[in-house]
Amino acid sequence: MRSLISLVAIAALLFMSAARASEHPSQVSPQASPQQLSSLSEKIVSINLCLDGLLLALVARSRIDSVYYLSANPQFSPFAEQTKGLFLNRGLAEDIVPRNPDLILAGEFSSAELVTLLKQLKFRVEVLALPRSIADITAHIRYFGKLVGNASGAEVMAQSIEHQLLLLNAEQRKQARQINAFWYSSNGVVVGAETLENELMQHAGIHNLALDKNIIGFKQMDLEELILARPQVIIVESSDIEAFSLAREYIKHPALQKNNTRIIALPSSLSVCSAPVLADVIKELRTQVKEF
Amino acid sequence: MQKNTFLYLNISLLLAVAMAFLASLSIGNQAISILQAIKDLYQGNESLHQTVVWDIRLPRVLLALLVGGSLGLAGAAMQGLLRNPLAEPGILGVASGAALGAVIVLYFGFAASAWYWLPGAAIAGAFVALLLVYLLAGSGSSVLSLILAGVAINAITGAMIAVALNFAPSLFALQEIVFWLMGSLANRNIHHVYIAAPFIFIGWFLLLSRYRFLNALSLGEETATSLGFHPQRERNILFVGLALCVGASVAVSGSIGFVGLVVPHLLRPLVGYKPGRLLLVSALGGALLVLLADIFVRQLDVARELKLGVVTSLLGGPFFLMLILKTRSRWI
DSSP states (O other), X not given: XXXXXXXXXXXXXXXXXXXXXXOOOGGGSTTSXXXXXXXXXXXXXXXXXXXXXXXXXXXXXXXXXXXEGGGGOTTTOTTTGGGTTSEEEOSOHHHHGGGOOSEEEEETTSOHHHHHHHHHTTOOEEEEOOOOSHHHHHHHHHHHHHHTTOHHHHHHHHHHHHHHHHHHHHHHTTOOOOEEEEEEEGGGEEEOBSSHHHHHHHXXXXXXXXXXXXXXXXXXXXXXXXXXXXXXXEEEEOOSSOOOOHHHHGGGOGGGGOTTOEEEEEOHHHHSSOGGGHHHHHHHHHHHHHTO | OHHHXXXXXXXXXXXXXXXXXXXXXXOSSSOOOHHHHHHHHHHTOOOHHHIIIIIIXXXXXXXXXXXXXXXXXHHHHHHHHTTOTTXXXXXXXXHHHHHHHHHHHHHTTGXXXXXXXXXXXXXXXXXXXXXXXXXXXXXXXXHHHHHHXXXXXXXXXXXXXXXXXXXXXSTTGGGGHXXXXXXXXXXXXXXXXHHHHHHHHHHHHHHHTTHHHHXXXXXXXXXXXXXXXXXXXXXXXXXXXXXXXXXXXXXXXXXXXXXXXXXXXXXXXXXXXXXXXXXXXXXXXXXXXXXXXXXXXXXHOSTTOOOHHHHHHHHHHHHHHHHHHHHHXXXX
């Protein structure tokens, strides 16, 4: 997932955001009720990869007018198949305005210029703050459900996540051994405190070595420093379809595999938009660590 | 007497390179003992010392040596061949031609099919750029027309690199244009050494073996012919050697500019202005310069280190200006 976030353009698209602000805009909080809920939106456009994922899961296809173009690219999107037949927008006003949608969903890092322009043109744009913690996610899903007029569907999804987390928490208490690890992303970025990834590691019973180095949010780390911290496990994000980039060469450096360090590769279906598959990510991490 | 000076110069450069090599292996972000690393390697123990020194630092130091040597040597050879003091792989667009070849095969997935694709494409790119410079400016042409040909080729290849990266499937691609235009040795591993080294060695051999021709050429093409050389054949060999050196280097390090300009110029007076003798010392000098520049960039900001080419350009840019001022009177 970080493979995408460290790219500024992509940071705009993801649920699991690169920012480390701890204050959340009011849109996510469950108390804030979305306005204009009286009429059900019939022509919804999304300009965010992860919002597309929720949209496809919670809204009838007939009401989805367009999704973000990256959602159709299997390199980044676990739900690329489902976007077939839908109009793909590139996050440009020219793509969106002529379609005259009645609801436009944007992430907090979507282009601010585009959002301002669309609002000036009197479109209804909802900018969703992206979750930074596990607690945020269920609130985020419920809020999303209300926005698109499927509160009950979102409630089922949120409750199922909460239920799975409860089960996982009970299980975790039995686990004794702590594993030291880094979450190592493209461009040599490690994930520190106040991030969703860090919380996922905690839930999987993994100690994040970045915390010992007082890293908050995301930070590039020198490979030597990483190796000398003696990680037992290095978590990387993988993809079945991988296009070359120097950024991705970082996580393929042969030095990572020395000294009995184990690499855990999270498939893109678990790492790109983690919100709906939270529990699966934790389960996967736990299973992999158990084998260790 | 002069022969001795040449020998001493080579030995002192070699010693300096060896010292820089060891310094580069020992100085790093983290305090690590090389002795311990050597011991662990010898005893077959897998240890953190060994990983840091042999898997992280060594590839980088070896590449600095290979790439620096290639660029210094290529600069000296181009200046001798084109009989032009401002000839250099970076300035004349040969390096960006190589970068274009590398970018196309890497980012569009061709390089994954076989190891030789990456250096092969970069070498082809360097060769085409070199040929274009030669056709545009010709041998013994004025400094001005050579530089202008270089500016044009640099502009075209630079733009084509941007276009290729723009359409590359990876979303990281466009950001990485800095690597290709500026060059860096960060995060390189031993595979990069393996794929570049064979081509670089052949290139070195071809260039160094032409020292007699370059000496003769400094007296003019006719004199060289009368001395029994076949200029066209010799030139072709030099072209191939240059393309191999520069292409294979750029394929693994991006284009690191100005090494080929600064080093031969500094060393030329020390070898009695003989183009043939300049070759070997420039290779050593280039290796030294890139090794030192690489040690320097690692001291500034460890994780987001400065690109190597930035340092060499900061050194080489003013130097280039100085050369222009010095030779200006001869242009008109």
